[in-house]
């Protein structure tokens with residue numbers, strides 16, 4: 001049975017809404033999906049999954065959240081992510097998406113198999129973004145075939 005993990009950090013719930021919508025898209029395809037806040041996730045939740053979605057808002061000065069998400073992503077450096085289809089998403093406010101561009105570049109440099117450019121939204125995701133999140137979930141599920 002295929003399984004997909006959605007791992008996210010969210011301080012005020014915006015990225016969490018995106019995570020739930022990505023998971024909903026996966027679930028609609030019949031693929032098993034687990035949604036985990038990053039403090040409840042382990043490396044095995046990534047390495048044993050058929051595909052993974054990571055969500056994190058822009059924090060600090062255009063960086064990943066530094067106490068939980070950044071160490072989690074850092075710990076995956078050196079792991080072979082080339083066989084695990086991956087998507088990145090997250091919310092921001094006043095910036096221009098720099099944190100996501102850098103996150104995408106970082107994962108690409110590590111040989112990750114991104115199935116889509118990072119999906120970003122300013123503050124609370126509106127209906128159209130939630131639809132995109134669901135579509136990304138569907139795409140991620142089909143990328144595991």
Ligand SMILES: Cc1cc2nc3c(=O)[nH]c(=O)nc-3n(C[C@H](O)[C@H](O)[C@H](O)COP(=O)(O)O)c2cc1C
Nearest residue numbers: 010011012013014015057059060062092093094095
């Ligand atoms: C400490 C802190 C740092 C932030 N840094 C940035 C930033 O560098 N660039 C940006 O566009 N937004 C920044 N934001 C805004 C958040 O990314 C934005 O509020 C986002 O919607 C939060 O998502 P969440 O609800 O999933 O936590 C920051 C917010 C906080 C609280």
